[in-house]
Amino acid sequence: MAGTAVHRRLTWQVAEVVDVVPETESVKTLRLDVPEWAGHLPGQHVDIRLTAEDGYQAERSYSIASAPESEAVELTVEHVEDGEVSPYLTGELRQGDRFELRGPVGGYFVWEPSRGGPLLLVAGGSGVVPLMAMVRHRVAAGAEVPTTLLFSSRGWDDVIYRDELEGLETNGLRVVHTLTRSHPDDWIGYSRRVDPEMLRELGPAPEERPQVYVCGPTPFVEAVAKALVDLGHEPVGIRTERFGPTGG
Amino acid sequence: MTDDVKLDGNAAAGILQQIFAVEVTMASGTCDGCGAVEPVGAVSVYARAAGTVLRCPHCEAVLMKVVTDGERIWVDLRGLRALELSV
Numbered sequence: 001m002a003g004t005a006v007h008r009r010l011t012w013q014v015a016e017v018v019d020v021v022p023e024t025e026s027v028k029t030l031r032l033d034v035p036e037w038a039g040h041l042p043g044q045h046v047d048i049r050l051t052a053e054d055g056y057q058a059e060r061s062y063s064i065a066s067a068p069e070s071e072a073v074e075l076t077v078e079h080v081e082d083g084e085v086s087p088y089l090t091g092e093l094r095q096g097d098r099f100e101l102r103g104p105v106g107g108y109f110v111w112e113p114s115r116g117g118p119l120l121l122v123a124g125g126s127g128v129v130p131l132m133a134m135v136r137h138r139v140a141a142g143a144e145v146p147t148t149l150l151f152s153s154r155g156w157d158d159v160i161y162r163d164e165l166e167g168l169e170t171n172g173l174r175v176v177h178t179l180t181r182s183h184p185d186d187w188i189g190y191s192r193r194v195d196p197e198m199l200r201e202l203g204p205a206p207e208e209r210p211q212v213y214v215c216g217p218t219p220f221v222e223a224v225a226k227a228l229v230d231l232g233h234e235p236v237g238i239r240t241e242r243f244g245p246t247g248g
Numbered sequence: 249m250t251d252d253v254k255l256d257g258n259a260a261a262g263i264l265q266q267i268f269a270v271e272v273t274m275a276s277g278t279c280d281g282c283g284a285v286e287p288v289g290a291v292s293v294y295a296r297a298a299g300t301v302l303r304c305p306h307c308e309a310v311l312m313k314v315v316t317d318g319e320r321i322w323v324d325l326r327g328l329r330a331l332e333l334s335v
Contacts, residue, residue, distance in 0.1 A: 010265045047262040057318065061259055106261040108273035108289020218254050240290070242255045 012049060012100045013037075017093050018072055023160045026079045027126060028090045029065060031072040034101065034108060040064055042109040042133035043213070043241075045102030046075065050085055060085045063129040063215075063241075064104060067136035076160065078126040109241045113138065115211055117145035118204045122194060122224050124152045124216020128160050131215055139168060146172045148202055150218070152194050155182040164226060194220070196227040206232035211239075218242040257289040260300050263314055264288065267321060270333060280329040281309030288331075302328075 019031040045063045052058075056122045066074035079090040093099075093109075111119065111134045121131040128151055138147060153159045156179060165175045178190035178198065190198060204210040212233060221242045228238055257273050264272040276315035284306040291311060292303040302312040304327075313324040 010262060041251075045261070061262065094282070102262060104264075105265050105271070106258050106273050107271040108261075108287050109258050124328050132252070240256060241258045 009101045010105065012102050014074070014098050015101045017095055017097045019095060020093060024077060024158050026090070026158075027076060027160050028079075029074050029076045030089065030093065031074050032101075034073050037073055037078045038104075040068055040073075040104035041107070041112060042067060042108045042137040044106045044133075045103065045130065046073075046090035047084065048075075049100040049102075050088060051100070058084045061105075061243075063133070063170070065129045065132050065136075067133055067140045069137070069140040072232070076126065076132070078128045078241045103236070108115070109212060109213065109215070109239050111137075111211065113141055113143035113145060117147065118208055118210045119145050119147040120202075120204060120210045120212045121147065121149045122152075122199075122212070122214045122216075123149065124194075124220035126160060127214075127216030127220065127241070127243065129215075132161055133212060134213065135165075135168060135173065138170075138173065140248075144172050146204070147174070148204070149173070149175045150178070150194060150198070150202060151175065152178045152180060153217070155179055156184050156187070193225070194224050196231055199227055199230055200225075206234070209234070209237060212237055213239050213241075215241040253295065255293040255295055256295055257287070257291045257302065259293045259295055260302060261289070262316070263316070263321070267314070267323060272331075272333070275333040277311060277328050278326050278330040278332075279304040279307060279309055279311060282307040283329070293322060306310050 003198050013036050015032040015034045017030055018033050021029040023029055045061050047059055049057055049059045062075045062077060065076040077086050080086045105136045123131050169175050180193050183191045214221050221240045225238055225240050229235055263268045264270045275288050276285050277288050278285050284304055292305050294301045299315040303310055307328050311327040
């Protein structure tokens, strides 16, 4: 097996919080210094482990939001009511605090420019996080793969990375929002859940053989994946990542 | 916390890499029940506090069970006929 890639045991390492950046009312980005970080690919995640004073441990997975080119490792975390881990990560952590993480892990839900396109990214709420790492990497790497990000949020103030996404809309990247619960009075965009008609309108068509990445809560992912297959997209071209309340 | 939420193989990437010492979500797994072949990242995963169950996305047969108590990991692979990894 000599010479084969990444044969390394996963070990827990200590991350230090460099900064905590609010994204929306319930979502924060943790900028982390991880001294032994080995680099990552867009779409990968980390496991976080918190240990209580009595020894009780809770583990959760969080997607990496930052591009591989970023100096700090960034995780964007949504506060989940009644969650075990996210209330601590979003409410208690301050600059200089430390916790354990291991990673990066995963390889299936990863996009690199060499995988080509066109690229269709479909995000539900904080499911945008691993897709944002792909978008950021696309920009940092100077890739020009035609890319559509279809992003479903509850309302305009719930749109994570809203300002940054507006600034990135050049060079073949199109960002389309749909707001499912409330929208500004002058909203002219989509205001319903992602459905087959929306996906057909936006494209790319199945004939273009797009690389598709879908991330969000389990019901969102299943509905979008089914709609894409019904439209004629090859299941093998659709990569999905689900998260549930256990993400809390 | 809610038990038995359906996730996918990505959610098991950490524990699987801990066991196999390689990235496993890109590996192809063959279901012993129906013979379907899928990347591990695409199978269904049901995660509980201490245990993780991987199921075939086609026939729902159990492919793999992983239970950990923090000091040991117990792995049941009987539903997985084959696992093919790139080297």
